[in-house]
Amino acid sequence: METCCWDVIILGAGPAGLALAARLASRKVLLLERQWSPAAGMRIGESLPGAARVLLQRLGLFEEFLDGDHLERGTSIAIWDSNAPVWRDSLRDPSGPGWVIDRRQFEQMLLNAATQRGAQIQYGCRDFQVSRGADDRWTLALDGDNTRHVAPVIVDASGRSASLARRLGLNHIRQDAQVCLHSFLMVPASDEDTTTRLVADEDGWWYSVRLANGHRVLAYHLDAKHPERIALQQPEALFNRACRYPLLADVLAQVQPAEIHCRPAGTALLDIANLDKAGPGFLAIGDAAITFDPISSQGLFHSLASAESAATAINAGCWHNPHAAQSFQQELLAVASHYLAKLRLTYQGPERFAEAPFWADRTMPLCRLPEA
Ligand SMILES: Cc1cc2nc3c(=O)[nH]c(=O)nc-3n(C[C@H](O)[C@H](O)[C@H](O)COP(=O)(O)OP(=O)(O)OC[C@H]3O[C@@H](n4cnc5c(N)ncnc54)[C@H](O)[C@@H]3O)c2cc1C
Numbered sequence: 001m002e003t004c005c006w007d008v009i010i011l012g013a014g015p016a017g018l019a020l021a022a023r024l025a026s027r028k029v030l031l032l033e034r035q036w037s038p039a040a041g042m043r044i045g046e047s048l049p050g051a052a053r054v055l056l057q058r059l060g061l062f063e064e065f066l067d068g069d070h071l072e073r074g075t076s077i078a079i080w081d082s083n084a085p086v087w088r089d090s091l092r093d094p095s096g097p098g099w100v101i102d103r104r105q106f107e108q109m110l111l112n113a114a115t116q117r118g119a120q121i122q123y124g125c126r127d128f129q130v131s132r133g134a135d136d137r138w139t140l141a142l143d144g145d146n147t148r149h150v151a152p153v154i155v156d157a158s159g160r161s162a163s164l165a166r167r168l169g170l171n172h173i174r175q176d177a178q179v180c181l182h183s184f185l186m187v188p189a190s191d192e193d194t195t196t197r198l199v200a201d202e203d204g205w206w207y208s209v210r211l212a213n214g215h216r217v218l219a220y221h222l223d224a225k226h227p228e229r230i231a232l233q234q235p236e237a238l239f240n241r242a243c244r245y246p247l248l249a250d251v252l253a254q255v256q257p258a259e260i261h262c263r264p265a266g267t268a269l270l271d272i273a274n275l276d277k278a279g280p281g282f283l284a285i286g287d288a289a290i291t292f293d294p295i296s297s298q299g300l301f302h303s304l305a306s307a308e309s310a311a312t313a314i315n316a317g318c319w320h321n322p323h324a325a326q327s328f329q330q331e332l333l334a335v336a337s338h339y340l341a342k343l344r345l346t347y348q349g350p351e352r353f354a355e356a357p358f359w360a361d362r363t364m365p366l367c368r369l370p371e372a
Contacts, residue, residue: 001141006030006151008314009140011128011164013038013121016286016303017157018110022059023311025117030149032125032142034158038111042184043103044219044263046211047073047196047297050095055304061113068109069212070099074194079247080205081349100196101300102212130154130167132279136319152319155310156284160268160291168278176266176362178204180294181232182219183239183258184211191216191251199245200350203228203358205295208248216255218242221265221294223358233260267293267343272332281319283310283328290336293343302335 006028010017013033021029048070056062074097075089090097115121127143138154141147156164162172187210196209204222211217220238222229232238235257243249268291270284286303309331316324347362354360 002147004030004147004149006149008153008155009138009149009151010155010157011125011140012157012159012286012288013111013114013123014157014159014286014303015107015110015300016159016288016307017155018107018114019055019059019304019307020155020157020285020310021114021119021121022061022110022117023307024119024314027314029114029119030151031114031119031121032128032140032149033121033123034125036124039104039107041104042213042215044180044182044217044261045294045299046100046103046209046217048099048101048106048300049297050090050093050098052098052301052304053095055301055308058308059110059113059304061109064109065106068102068105070101070106071194071210071212073098073100074196076196076198077247078198078200079245080198080200081351083352085247100194100209100211106300128167130164136280138279138281151281153281153283153314156282156288157286157307159287160264162268162270162284162288165270165278165282165284165288168282170274170278170284171271172268173271174264174266174268176268176293177224178221178264178266178293179224179229180219180221180263180265181229181238181260182217182263183235183260184215185218185252185255185258187214187216188254189214191254193251195251197247197251199247200353201245202353202356206242206245206248208242208251210251216251218248218252219294223361224264226358233262235260265294267291267340269336272329272336275329275332276322276325280322280325283313283318283325284332285310289332290339292339295346296339296343298339305335306332 009030013031056065077085129141137150140149199206206220208218239257270289285306292298313324313328318324
């Protein structure tokens with residue numbers, strides 16, 4: 001068996017893994033991706049807060065990002081705490097309005113940066129074996145491959161599956177069995193609406209926003225076990241239900257129903273307090289560490305921010321420098337604890353649905369984070 005030595009091995013080439021690879025330009029980086037090619041087709045997750053500007057600047061990609069087909073985020077209109085719509089613009093946000101991004105183009109930009117800066121990507125990686133040798137380096141062997149990859153640092157960027165962390169014995173807990181039913185609806189050129197529209201109903205919550213590519217996202221978040229979930233996966237059923245709400249019907253008037261996709265969309269957390277138990281030189285970033293509820297619009301920001309923090313930890317020698325590893329872990333713990341508290345407050349908002357199972361379940365404490 002051949003042995004290949006790397007500085008860093010990253011599992012998963014989503015936004016978090018790609019951003020980290022792009023950030024580690026001077027190092028020998030291997031990215032292992034389960035898919036056979038870069039993601040094609042449309043993918044949900046398009047709202048990027050203005051605070052991401054600094055992270056894109058650190059990646060040296062902000063100018064290129066601004067040249068892309070991303071829209072400035074408009075006002076958000078929410079029917080949430082009460083039945084009266086509340087408008088929120090970015091006037092009071094020092095970071096500015098943020099963007100509704102073209103997700104495929106965004107990931108392609110990160111992929112180009114990672115590869116141009118020297119990262120190697122291997123697609124189509126299925127199962128793997130991972131171990132830590134007597135020389136304190138990690139060894140990762142892919143099924144069906146004759147090469148053994150060795151590095152002092154391995155990073156789990158495999159998204160909500162947290163495949164590597166779980167393989168190393170860390171708990172990864174799905175806190176919430178929420179799913180998102182969504183479709184990408186073709187809109188007429190006359191649809192220039194830039195608002196993000198949010199509506200809470202008894203069984204979940206909706207949003208709709210127009211993308212730069214001539215489509216509009218319509219998304220409904222509800223419990224995976226909701227009795228009508230299967231029926232709502234019919235395009236007309238979801239569309240007709242959305243049209244019950246004038247705030248949504250208003251932007252759906254000239255639009256036809258389209259194919260429905262279903263994705264898990266609830267909070268999931270890695271046992272961050274025990275990150276160090278996996279062994280020195282192990283890090284988890286993006287959704288693999290903290291999977292945010294889409295209501296927060298924080299997933300992409302967190303992917304970039306945790307990749308930045310991981311790069312700092314790696315550059316400080318986290319595999320032999322306990323202080324660097326602890327700083328990374330403490331930062332993740334602080335983010336998770338702040339997020340869980342805020343999330344609960346958000347779901348407490350629609351008091352008129354307090355007795356409905358979807359809302360009652362989410363206003364209980366999701367989990368207690370153990371102290372590191
Ligand atoms: C319905 C919904 C709406 C959302 N809306 C927003 C939004 O508006 N704004 C926002 O900021 N965020 C949003 N998000 C969240 C955002 O999409 C995620 O936070 C983001 O994609 C996380 O990036 P990641 O790189 O950590 O994980 P992912 O994007 O999941 O990438 C993980 C990569 O790892 C690969 N992988 C998995 N297992 C393995 C393995 N064993 N070996 C090798 N590779 C593997 C996968 O194929 C994938 O390419 C939304 C999420 C959902 C579900």
